[in-house]
Amino acid sequence: MHDESSLLENDPKGAESQELYGASADLQEKVLKALSENQTNVLFTLLEEEHAADIADLIRVLKSEDRHLFLETVRHQLPAEVISELDESVRDEVFEILGTSGLAVAVKDLNTDDALDLIEDLDSEQQKEILRAVPAGERAILEEGLGYPEDSAGRLMQQEVVCVPPFWTVGEAISFIRDTGDVSDSLYTIYVVDPRHHPVGEISLSTLFKHPLDTQLSDIMSTDIRLIPVMEDQEKVGHLFRHYALVSAPVIDASGRIVGMITFDDVMSVIEEEAEEDLMLMAKVSESDFYEPVLTTAHWRARWLIVILMTTLLASLVISYFEASIQQITALAFLLPVASAIGGSSGMQVVTVVVRALATNSLREKDTWRAVGKEVLVSLIIGSFFALFAGSLVSWWLHDTGLGLILALGLFFNIIWAAFAGTLIPILIHRLNLDPAISAGPILATTTDIFGFAIFLGLATLFLL
Amino acid sequence: MHDESSLLENDPKGAESQELYGASADLQEKVLKALSENQTNVLFTLLEEEHAADIADLIRVLKSEDRHLFLETVRHQLPAEVISELDESVRDEVFEILGTSGLAVAVKDLNTDDALDLIEDLDSEQQKEILRAVPAGERAILEEGLGYPEDSAGRLMQQEVVCVPPFWTVGEAISFIRDTGDVSDSLYTIYVVDPRHHPVGEISLSTLFKHPLDTQLSDIMSTDIRLIPVMEDQEKVGHLFRHYALVSAPVIDASGRIVGMITFDDVMSVIEEEAEEDLMLMAKVSESDFYEPVLTTAHWRARWLIVILMTTLLASLVISYFEASIQQITALAFLLPVASAIGGSSGMQVVTVVVRALATNSLREKDTWRAVGKEVLVSLIIGSFFALFAGSLVSWWLHDTGLGLILALGLFFNIIWAAFAGTLIPILIHRLNLDPAISAGPILATTTDIFGFAIFLGLATLFLL
Numbered sequence: 001m002h003d004e005s006s007l008l009e010n011d012p013k014g015a016e017s018q019e020l021y022g023a024s025a026d027l028q029e030k031v032l033k034a035l036s037e038n039q040t041n042v043l044f045t046l047l048e049e050e051h052a053a054d055i056a057d058l059i060r061v062l063k064s065e066d067r068h069l070f071l072e073t074v075r076h077q078l079p080a081e082v083i084s085e086l087d088e089s090v091r092d093e094v095f096e097i098l099g100t101s102g103l104a105v106a107v108k109d110l111n112t113d114d115a116l117d118l119i120e121d122l123d124s125e126q127q128k129e130i131l132r133a134v135p136a137g138e139r140a141i142l143e144e145g146l147g148y149p150e151d152s153a154g155r156l157m158q159q160e161v162v163c164v165p166p167f168w169t170v171g172e173a174i175s176f177i178r179d180t181g182d183v184s185d186s187l188y189t190i191y192v193v194d195p196r197h198h199p200v201g202e203i204s205l206s207t208l209f210k211h212p213l214d215t216q217l218s219d220i221m222s223t224d225i226r227l228i229p230v231m232e233d234q235e236k237v238g239h240l241f242r243h244y245a246l247v248s249a250p251v252i253d254a255s256g257r258i259v260g261m262i263t264f265d266d267v268m269s270v271i272e273e274e275a276e277e278d279l280m281l282m283a284k285v286s287e288s289d290f291y292e293p294v295l296t297t298a299h300w301r302a303r304w305l306i307v308i309l310m311t312t313l314l315a316s317l318v319i320s321y322f323e324a325s326i327q328q329i330t331a332l333a334f335l336l337p338v339a340s341a342i343g344g345s346s347g348m349q350v351v352t353v354v355v356r357a358l359a360t361n362s363l364r365e366k367d368t369w370r371a372v373g374k375e376v377l378v379s380l381i382i383g384s385f386f387a388l389f390a391g392s393l394v395s396w397w398l399h400d401t402g403l404g405l406i407l408a409l410g411l412f413f414n415i416i417w418a419a420f421a422g423t424l425i426p427i428l429i430h431r432l433n434l435d436p437a438i439s440a441g442p443i444l445a446t447t448t449d450i451f452g453f454a455i456f457l458g459l460a461t462l463f464l465l
Numbered sequence: 466m467h468d469e470s471s472l473l474e475n476d477p478k479g480a481e482s483q484e485l486y487g488a489s490a491d492l493q494e495k496v497l498k499a500l501s502e503n504q505t506n507v508l509f510t511l512l513e514e515e516h517a518a519d520i521a522d523l524i525r526v527l528k529s530e531d532r533h534l535f536l537e538t539v540r541h542q543l544p545a546e547v548i549s550e551l552d553e554s555v556r557d558e559v560f561e562i563l564g565t566s567g568l569a570v571a572v573k574d575l576n577t578d579d580a581l582d583l584i585e586d587l588d589s590e591q592q593k594e595i596l597r598a599v600p601a602g603e604r605a606i607l608e609e610g611l612g613y614p615e616d617s618a619g620r621l622m623q624q625e626v627v628c629v630p631p632f633w634t635v636g637e638a639i640s641f642i643r644d645t646g647d648v649s650d651s652l653y654t655i656y657v658v659d660p661r662h663h664p665v666g667e668i669s670l671s672t673l674f675k676h677p678l679d680t681q682l683s684d685i686m687s688t689d690i691r692l693i694p695v696m697e698d699q700e701k702v703g704h705l706f707r708h709y710a711l712v713s714a715p716v717i718d719a720s721g722r723i724v725g726m727i728t729f730d731d732v733m734s735v736i737e738e739e740a741e742e743d744l745m746l747m748a749k750v751s752e753s754d755f756y757e758p759v760l761t762t763a764h765w766r767a768r769w770l771i772v773i774l775m776t777t778l779l780a781s782l783v784i785s786y787f788e789a790s791i792q793q794i795t796a797l798a799f800l801l802p803v804a805s806a807i808g809g810s811s812g813m814q815v816v817t818v819v820v821r822a823l824a825t826n827s828l829r830e831k832d833t834w835r836a837v838g839k840e841v842l843v844s845l846i847i848g849s850f851f852a853l854f855a856g857s858l859v860s861w862w863l864h865d866t867g868l869g870l871i872l873a874l875g876l877f878f879n880i881i882w883a884a885f886a887g888t889l890i891p892i893l894i895h896r897l898n899l900d901p902a903i904s905a906g907p908i909l910a911t912t913t914d915i916f917g918f919a920i921f922l923g924l925a926t927l928f929l930l
Contacts, residue, residue: 185669209642209643237485268729279743305851337801337918338777351748352750353745356745381760
């Protein structure tokens, strides 16, 4: 007893450690030392003692040569969980060292959701090879899983699920769970099914504990269950889990039969990915950008910069139309950045809010005009303020009240336009079943640039020349 | 049996429904009908049958008058869980109708984490009033919780936690859980503590099931536990849960005593909030923007637009410095948007990637130069491509090879600068312990604008006049 608690006080995972998780500097040092001194036993012990997620993190942060040496040394002892936790940036490298046979061993040890996650990105030749190397029963399950669309509930779920009939007692259910043998730690809920294997209720493990052994399951089961269609999009599954704070939920096929269950840990990554995806899409970078090789990154990013170049050249064309005016009043050229930037930035604020509101289902179709109304009201206030403020500043700077007035008018109209278009563009894109996070920003920026230049230079040409 | 399954097939929550969650159109209709016909009993039944999260959602989407009427009608029957699930946009309104006494009743019914969440945003006068209305024991617990900093593990945790000594048997633990009476459904793990109440191990409920009743807990407990210091930042707690796929974890105070536990459902919202926060901060909108009143939104957004106006005026100042050159070659003015936009956009791509990598701990201090190196390499490729492409296009459009060449050079240097500054600026801000999501974007955009205009107009003045 006493021993255990004094051990705890020196525990590097405890309160006094700086890094709460991941491969600590300490762990890295130990591994590098063991590698250089060729102490394979130390490595094997570490593999057993450290959490799989930390070993996977270690593999990611090691330098390329060290990583290679480490993997070659431990390849036959690498736990399946470590392989399943690997970061995308090092997956291919590790897969190559392990080979198909090594991967097949790992696939056999994992729950179906993690096994699927491992093999789904391989090319079909490698997939077939691995599937041939796993037992027939498992193979059929994995092939079924691969049949579901990417990003569907079917890919997210594990097929391991405990189903019991409603006429069983608590005692029978407990013996059944105990006899299943390999009960995973991710078992939180058992499902009550009818003879056709349709889920009719669920019972949490804590509920099982609370009732006498002879209680009939149908008396204590909760019938308020959330069924997830196997083809459902994973983003919707994420929202469902968040909304009801679910720890797990049963997945059903088209005929209503239970085919698996999704647990909160699968969904946590989806929730983070989806919020992050919007951020990355709005800035036009790929999600895995940080780990991609230079050429891939350059290619991905350049595609979007070409779109921006084209729309900017369109804006240049608008300016060139007013060549004569600029020739007469050069100060118009100074103010071009102001004429477009404020409208563009305020429009991007609107787009960001609307895109997230659409993604989180806070903005529904019938709220459209309420949202537009609010944004236009906001823009009237912001527009008036900036017209006054920027107009006065520019009048004072260039000693030209007329120019200040024209800029003020241009800003005012452009900010209102930005609010109106910034709300409607994402909603329209969303209604076409496209993702507004990708294209709403650039489309809006193009309109605010062109509108901003055209109205500012147009008004100047009308009134100042 | 048969009845249940045929019921299921008509279940609106099942596979055939369109909305997987939230207040369905059907539910809204029922409530509006009951309100107009004054059928309070129908409302009370709905409150019992529907999930708290859906009732909370219903309250949000109802029109203001209907919401008021609904709340007045059901105020004494509104379950505490519904109040705890309320969206921020309607909280104040509901709190006003319920009054302090109504809130105190709800606070008594909730777990400490949810109760804290309810009262933490109230002003201190209201807080005191509610605390006076709850029993002394509960009051002490809540006051302790309010003592922890906002966004700390202490605010996130619930103080309800099952602790058992290591020398107990599985049977004793099960009886203890059963006798605790009000075992919440969010019990997934029990913690083994030493006499000083320091956690030394954890046992999942499924592990308890798997072992005979006379097994000693110390033989089956897992000692690989993650302790969360009570003052830890909630964002770090989120990463910890994600990294280890935890369902719950014990929270300890400075002396190592267990003071509560955090469960996955508290953390799911944190994970989503934090990823969303970065998105919102980068676009300079507040997180709750969508639900804020017009004046608050206008005020929040205008603050950032002023910064943008100022930096844009700085760019205008740079252009005005080249007045003479623009007077001679008006075409320079046409190309101003191109000279700044490509550098600015490519820089924002870099900033977004780096900000997220910092937030998710993928970019550590020692990776700094590796990251800068990669970004500069990418920018050399992108820069060369756009110099060639945009330069040729402009030469052809304006029939002026010299101008095309100058634009090409300007673009090339600005894109490389954007990569360099786009990586270093967020890293430096992060090292000052500030949040790069807020200021890195505008600072970078200012530098790319000014640098873009200065180098383009400067080179033109040197070589074309």
